[in-house]
Amino acid sequence: MTAKQIIDNTLKTLPSDLDPQKLPRHVAVIMDGNGRWAQRRGLPRIMGHPRGVDALRELVRCCDDWGIQALTVYAFSTENWNRPQQEVNVIMTLIEQFLRWELPELMQRQIHLELVGKLQELPESLKKQMHRSVGSTTENQGMRFTVATNYGGRQEILQVCQALAAEVKQGTLNPEDIDQALFERHLCTVGIGDPDLLIRTSGEMRISNFLLWQLAYSEIYITDTLWPDFDRAQMHRALWEFQKRDRRFGKVKS
Numbered sequence: 001m002t003a004k005q006i007i008d009n010t011l012k013t014l015p016s017d018l019d020p021q022k023l024p025r026h027v028a029v030i031m032d033g034n035g036r037w038a039q040r041r042g043l044p045r046i047m048g049h050p051r052g053v054d055a056l057r058e059l060v061r062c063c064d065d066w067g068i069q070a071l072t073v074y075a076f077s078t079e080n081w082n083r084p085q086q087e088v089n090v091i092m093t094l095i096e097q098f099l100r101w102e103l104p105e106l107m108q109r110q111i112h113l114e115l116v117g118k119l120q121e122l123p124e125s126l127k128k129q130m131h132r133s134v135g136s137t138t139e140n141q142g143m144r145f146t147v148a149t150n151y152g153g154r155q156e157i158l159q160v161c162q163a164l165a166a167e168v169k170q171g172t173l174n175p176e177d178i179d180q181a182l183f184e185r186h187l188c189t190v191g192i193g194d195p196d197l198l199i200r201t202s203g204e205m206r207i208s209n210f211l212l213w214q215l216a217y218s219e220i221y222i223t224d225t226l227w228p229d230f231d232r233a234q235m236h237r238a239l240w241e242f243q244k245r246d247r248r249f250g251k252v253k254s
């Protein structure tokens with residue numbers, strides 16, 4: 001075996017100080033800091049986004065290699081339309097390229113891709129690629145990888161309310177029967193459950209309208225690292241911190 005192969009195999013293995021039984025089942029990530037990463041190098045802000053895609057590709061591989069069952073990332077929020085048009089175009093193009101170019105590897109790894117958010121408002125060519133990529137991976141039984149694009153947590157909650165109100169109006173649902181389980185069946189995380197761990201890069205202490213319902217009891221890990229610099233060593237650190245936490249879900253320690 002070459003030195004590179006030995007190193008690659010080592011990186012693919014869950015670090016020995018992490019307990020495979022105590023991994024978060026579902027990890028959500030707010031990939032923040034692409035613009036600052038570029039600006040610190042004297043580059044235009046948009047130059048950070050392609051490096052952000054590289055970091056995302058590596059995170060998908062890492063989560064799959066280490067046995068994370070579900071990964072959900074925030075690619076574009078409903079508020080991100082307010083950025084300069086050129087930056088919006090770059091992000092849309094990068095998402096489309098990512099979905100096209102990564103498809104063979106997603107298939108090889110048996111990764112099940114999902115796209116959530118108000119997808120109907122996205123550019124036509126992106127929608128077509130989303131349809132193709134999601135369609136190809138529907139039978140895959142491996143890690144579930146969800147990309148939130150044109151997503152807003154408040155909007156998602158409103159959509160669930162509208163769907164439930166429509167059922168009440170039709171006479172197929174009693175308002176008293178609306179409980180958390182029914183509500184959750186209408187959320188984009190149906191089938192994978194709430195994130196156990198939310199990672200946010202670049203030091204901001206905000207949830208930024210991401211998965212508002214689902215993050216109620218998630219552990220939050222914030223790192224100053226800017227998203228393009230987030231690598232396996234950083235993920236190792238995040239998982240290590242997660243495993244030290246005492247998750248009580250509002251109860252006292254038994």
Ligand code: FPP
Binds near residue numbers: 035
């Ligand atoms: C935040 O950095 C990042 C975004 C708004 C876009 C995230 C997009 C990617 C990582 C690439 C495309 C996604 C996929 C799924 C291929 P920022 O620009 O807000 O950074 P700043 O806070 O330093 O300005």
